[in-house]
Structure formats: structure tokens, C-alpha cells
Amino acid sequence: MKRMGFFTLLKKDFAVLKYSVSIYLFFVILSFFAGNSFLTAVDLYSKGSMSALNDNLYSAAFEPVYGVIVPAFGSLFIAFSLILPFAIISLLSGERENNTLYLSYQSGYTFSQTLFSKFLTGFFAVLLSIVLYIPLFVFWLLQGGHLPLSEVLLLISGYTLYGLAIVSISLFSASVFKSISSASIFSFFFVVGSWVIDFLKSQSFSKIVIKLSSFTLSSRLKDFENGIFSLSSLLYFIFLIFLFALLGYLFLRFDLKYRAGLIALVIVVSLFVFMFIGSISFKRDLTESRRNSFQPQIADAVKKLPDVKIKLYFRKTDSRFIDYDENFLERFLMVKPDTEVIFVKGEELEKDYGKFVYSVKTKSGWKSESTYSNSNEEAFIILSKLSGVKIDFNADNSYKGYPLVLKGKNLKIISVLYYFVFPLVFLFMLVFVKFKYFLRR
Incomplete structure (x- = not known):
């Protein structure tokens, strides 16, 4: 045919x-x-x-x-x-x-x-x-x-x-x-x-x-x-x-x-x-408003940070972690994707459940500090203190809306x-x- x-x-x-x-x-x-x-x-x-x-x-x-x-x-x-x-x-x-x-x-x-x-x-x-x-x-x-x-x-x-x-x-x-x-x-x-x-x-x-x-x-x-x-x-x-x-x-x-x-x-x-x-x-x-990421001033400061590790004492189903992930972690990884995120398991998780540990690599080695707060401000304060990089987390949003x-x-x-x-x-x-x-x- x-x-x-x-x-x-x-x-x-x-x-x-x-x-x-x-x-x-x-x-x-x-x-x-x-x-x-x-x-x-x-x-x-x-x-x-x-x-x-x-x-x-x-x-x-x-x-x-x-x-x-x-x-x-x-x-x-x-x-x-x-x-x-x-x-x-x-x-x-x-x-x-x-x-x-x-x-x-x-x-x-x-x-x-x-x-x-x-x-x-x-x-x-x-x-x-x-x-x-x-x-x-x-x-x-x-x-x-x-x-x-x-x-x-x-x-x-x-x-x-x-x-x-x-x-x-x-x-x-x-x-x-x-x-x-x-x-x-x-x-x-x-x-x-x-x-x-x-x-x-x-x-x-x-x-x-x-x-x-x-x-x-x-x-x-x-x-x-x-x-x-x-x-x-x-x-x-x-x-x-x-x-x-x-x-x-x-x-x-x-x-x-x-x-x-x-x-x-x-x-x-x-x-x-x-x-x-x-x-x-x-x-x-x-987005014009950068609603999914940090403001330009904050993003520029985060890019200047040395190597960062974030140790999380949370289960991924925890509502506090979900809120932290949406409002901070995803945005942070978008700017600094080489950040190492570690989820603690086993007895160590149960012992210090709810804790966030931030570590920054300096010339003298790794410096760490922990907190039980999941707020962006607390995270920026700790990272700024450990690295010496000033992070203005109160930067004004230039987006005026329509x-x-x-x-x-x-x-x-x-x-x-x-x-x-x-x-x-x-x-x-x-x-x-x-x-x-x-x-x-």
C-alpha cells in the first residue's frame, strides 16, 4: 500500500x-x-x-x-x-x-x-x-x-x-x-x-x-x-x-x-x-517584589558569607520546620546553594529537638552557635556574628505594589x-x- x-x-x-x-x-x-x-x-x-x-x-x-x-x-x-x-x-x-x-x-x-x-x-x-x-x-x-x-x-x-x-x-x-x-x-x-x-x-x-x-x-x-x-x-x-x-x-x-x-x-x-x-x-x-527571596541588600550580604552549615534538630513534618523552610531555608539556598543542610537523627534528635545550629567556616576553623528560634532575624544575627559579614535584615522593600x-x-x-x-x-x-x-x- x-x-x-x-x-x-x-x-x-x-x-x-x-x-x-x-x-x-x-x-x-x-x-x-x-x-x-x-x-x-x-x-x-x-x-x-x-x-x-x-x-x-x-x-x-x-x-x-x-x-x-x-x-x-x-x-x-x-x-x-x-x-x-x-x-x-x-x-x-x-x-x-x-x-x-x-x-x-x-x-x-x-x-x-x-x-x-x-x-x-x-x-x-x-x-x-x-x-x-x-x-x-x-x-x-x-x-x-x-x-x-x-x-x-x-x-x-x-x-x-x-x-x-x-x-x-x-x-x-x-x-x-x-x-x-x-x-x-x-x-x-x-x-x-x-x-x-x-x-x-x-x-x-x-x-x-x-x-x-x-x-x-x-x-x-x-x-x-x-x-x-x-x-x-x-x-x-x-x-x-x-x-x-x-x-x-x-x-x-x-x-x-x-x-x-x-x-x-x-x-x-x-x-x-x-x-x-x-x-x-x-x-x-x-517576581518584581522578590516575595520568594531576600531583598537585594540581604541577598548581596548572604552571597559574601563563607561556607555555611545548618544543622536541624527537626522532623520534616514539624509545622515549625515547614514554616522555617518556606520563609528562610528555601530563600537562603536560592542565594547560597552550596550550603550544607544536615538533619539530625536518632537519640541526638530527641535530646535537642527543636534546635537550629548555624556553623560558618573561618580562617581559624568552623564556628557554631545554636538557637531555638526559627525567625529570619535570629538566623541573620547569628550568621553575621559568626562570619563578620554585616547583614541588614531590616532593609526596606523597594517594591511599591500596584x-x-x-x-x-x-x-x-x-x-x-x-x-x-x-x-x-x-x-x-x-x-x-x-x-x-x-x-x-
């Missing part, structure tokens, strides 16, 4: 997506989600801004990306996690249920081409989803709002990677399960399982759960939402997308010999790769667009393509 070009296959998959009812319903629901989440976020932001317009100290807490755009994108997170898989899975499971996948193979298409074509189709759906949020950015800017480019691009990049991860997981599910319902349930439980692990972490469930939580989809996405460029999170999503695409390919092939052994090998190697990715500590705070009050009258255009115009456009497109398909038949 004559071999057909890849673009012919891609055109066919785009046509399947175009005639899919689920993809249009996905965009209709997403439109309602996007409009509602944005309007809710703007309402809360505006109410808070009323008392901050004339208060420079209070206004510093108003960051438009974190206060408005991130909550608005929360609806995209729900849509990608719970609704998009149904549309993507049907691209492959439909062919498997109708036994047309083998015919595609007989036409000259390889399994890798088949899967890649469907992945590109899913990528197109992800991009369209993000484009649906662009009018919100434009509206905010036209109303006098401020949007730092670096934070917005980082957020969009994070959600694009998250969407592609969902696409890859969905195609893997469709490769494993022939039934659309079974594949959808598997994909659903995979995503929800990630949420459960994050919830158990917040409850300090166990050390194993805390360790696993660093490898969940939602925890990695939070770096992008918080304005942190994390090389580890970037590589995590890229490798996760590749891994599920590879596993989907292996499960899809019905002519592959020794498939079970190869799949097992891929999984074992992947565990080591994820461990390596988790060990990468390179992070950069891209409070903005938007009236309900100005928000009507968003209500009209996302509650009426966009949903009606998608529904009209659905009726049009179905009517066109009916006429062809």
Missing part, C-alpha cells in the same frame, strides 16, 4: 478533533471558568486596593500577577486536569475501539507517527486554551493595570507544560486501555492522586508523603505560579511528557517483542532520572465575552461542523 505523508495523518487527527463534541464543550466550560475566576479575583483585588491606594506600606502587598492572573489561571488548572483528558483520549481510544489503528499502520504510518500526530493535536488544543485567556491580559492593561512580562511568560510556560503533561498522560492512558471510559478513569485518578498527596503533605501525614509531594504535578506547577524559575521543575515536566509518550508508544505497539522487560527498564531508569532532577537546586525569583480599583461597569465587557460571546461562538462552531458533516454524508 502506498505510504502516505505525515501531514496527511496530522490533518486527519485535526479533523477528528474538529468534529469532536467534547472539545467544543471543553472550551464552552473553560470560557465560563475563565470569566468567573477572573471576575472573582478582580473583585477581591479591587476591594483590597481601596484601602491601599493612599498607603504605600499596604500597597506593596498588591501584586497583579499573583493577585489576579494566577487565580484566573486556576480555572485552567481545573479544566486541564478534569476535562481535557476526555477530549484527548478520544483521539486514540476511538481508533482502538473501532479497530482502525491497524489500518493506519497498514497505510504506512508508524506507531510513533500516530502518537506524535495526536500529541501535536493535543498541543494545539492546549495553545487555544491559553489564547482564550489573552483578552483578560489585554483588558487588565487597558484598565491601567500592570503586568510584569517575566512573571506572565513564566506562568504561561508553566501551564503550557502542565497541559502537555496532561496530554501525554491521556495518550498513555488511551494506549493502555482500549475503552474510552477506562482510559478516562485512569487519567482522572492519576491527576486526583497528585492532589491527594499534596493534601496529605499539608496535614504532615508522613515523611514518605512529603518526599512524594515534591514529584507531584501540582507542586511543580506552583513554582511557575509563584514566579520562581526552577530548572528542576522545568526538566521535571519535560521528562514527564517524554516518559509518558514513550510508555504510550510501547503499550500501543502490538508487534513489539519483549515489551514487558523494556517497559520495566524504562520505569527503573526513569526513577533514577527523577531522583537526579529532584537534586537540582538552581532557582531564580522572577493596587487598582475596577468598577463593576468596566467589568461588564468580560461578563459579556466569557459568559455569552465565546460560549455561543463555540456552540455555533459545533453546530456548523456537525451540519457540514451531515451534508457530506
Whole structure:
């Protein structure tokens, strides 16, 4: 049989997506989600801004990306996690249920081409989803709002990677399960399982759960939402997308010999790769307010510190340590990643539980001092005393914030667009393509 070009296959998959009812319903629901989440976020932001317009100290807490755009994108997170898989899975499971996948193979298409074509189709759906949020950015800017480019691009990049991860997981599910319902349930439980692990972490469930939580989809996405460029999170999503695409390919092939052994090998190697990715500590705070890191004056002083060791007499599930980790340790390691952090175990831990020991390497050797306080100020005082480096931990925050009050009258255009115009456009497109398909038949 004559071999057909890849673009012919891609055109066919785009046509399947175009005639899919689920993809249009996905965009209709997403439109309602996007409009509602944005309007809710703007309402809360505006109410808070009323008392901050004339208060420079209070206004510093108003960051438009974190206060408005991130909550608005929360609806995209729900849509990608719970609704998009149904549309993507049907691209492959439909062919498997109708036994047309083998015919595609007989036409000259390889399994890798088949899967890649469907992945590109899913990528197109992800991009369209993000484009649906662009009018919100434009509206905010036209109303006098401020949007730092670096934070917005980082957020969009994070959600694009998250969407592609969902696409890859969905195609893997469709490769494993022939039934659309079974594949959808598997994909659903995979995503929800990630949420459960994050919830158990917040409850300090166990050390194993805390360790696993660093490898969940939602925890990695939070770096992008918080304005942190994390090389580890970037590589995590890229490798996760590749891994599920590879596993989907292996499960899809019905002519592959020794498939079970190869799949097992891929999984074992992947565990080591994820461990390596988790060990990468390179992070950069891209927020204008530097809310995830120290102020420039403090960061410059910390960089001047000699070698530092921090000895912690805590269990990682302890609420005091979690607070210390979020407010000091993560920020400190972002500036000084070569710092050695030691968690004490055994009898020594029980004897001095709750103690922090800071050590600094000097010309005469290591100098140490301990404290039971988890405050940033106490840590800076001790490090400054041991090293002789002056750390001004009372440095003023130069970020002034961007409070903005938007009236309900100005928000009507968003209500009209996302509650009426966009949903009606998608529904009209659905009726049009179905009517066109009916006429062809």
C-alpha cells in the first residue's frame, strides 16, 4: 500500500478533533471558568486596593500577577486536569475501539507517527486554551493595570507544560486501555492522586508523603505560579511528557517483542532520572517584589558569607520546620546553594529537638552557635556574628505594589465575552461542523 505523508495523518487527527463534541464543550466550560475566576479575583483585588491606594506600606502587598492572573489561571488548572483528558483520549481510544489503528499502520504510518500526530493535536488544543485567556491580559492593561512580562511568560510556560503533561498522560492512558471510559478513569485518578498527596503533605501525614509531594504535578506547577524559575521543575515536566509518550508508544505497539522487560527498564531508569532532577537546586525569583527571596541588600550580604552549615534538630513534618523552610531555608539556598543542610537523627534528635545550629567556616576553623528560634532575624544575627559579614535584615522593600480599583461597569465587557460571546461562538462552531458533516454524508 502506498505510504502516505505525515501531514496527511496530522490533518486527519485535526479533523477528528474538529468534529469532536467534547472539545467544543471543553472550551464552552473553560470560557465560563475563565470569566468567573477572573471576575472573582478582580473583585477581591479591587476591594483590597481601596484601602491601599493612599498607603504605600499596604500597597506593596498588591501584586497583579499573583493577585489576579494566577487565580484566573486556576480555572485552567481545573479544566486541564478534569476535562481535557476526555477530549484527548478520544483521539486514540476511538481508533482502538473501532479497530482502525491497524489500518493506519497498514497505510504506512508508524506507531510513533500516530502518537506524535495526536500529541501535536493535543498541543494545539492546549495553545487555544491559553489564547482564550489573552483578552483578560489585554483588558487588565487597558484598565491601567500592570503586568510584569517575566512573571506572565513564566506562568504561561508553566501551564503550557502542565497541559502537555496532561496530554501525554491521556495518550498513555488511551494506549493502555482500549475503552474510552477506562482510559478516562485512569487519567482522572492519576491527576486526583497528585492532589491527594499534596493534601496529605499539608496535614504532615508522613515523611514518605512529603518526599512524594515534591514529584507531584501540582507542586511543580506552583513554582511557575509563584514566579520562581526552577530548572528542576522545568526538566521535571519535560521528562514527564517524554516518559509518558514513550510508555504510550510501547503499550500501543502490538508487534513489539519483549515489551514487558523494556517497559520495566524504562520505569527503573526513569526513577533514577527523577531522583537526579529532584537534586537540582538552581532557582531564580522572577517576581518584581522578590516575595520568594531576600531583598537585594540581604541577598548581596548572604552571597559574601563563607561556607555555611545548618544543622536541624527537626522532623520534616514539624509545622515549625515547614514554616522555617518556606520563609528562610528555601530563600537562603536560592542565594547560597552550596550550603550544607544536615538533619539530625536518632537519640541526638530527641535530646535537642527543636534546635537550629548555624556553623560558618573561618580562617581559624568552623564556628557554631545554636538557637531555638526559627525567625529570619535570629538566623541573620547569628550568621553575621559568626562570619563578620554585616547583614541588614531590616532593609526596606523597594517594591511599591500596584493596587487598582475596577468598577463593576468596566467589568461588564468580560461578563459579556466569557459568559455569552465565546460560549455561543463555540456552540455555533459545533453546530456548523456537525451540519457540514451531515451534508457530506
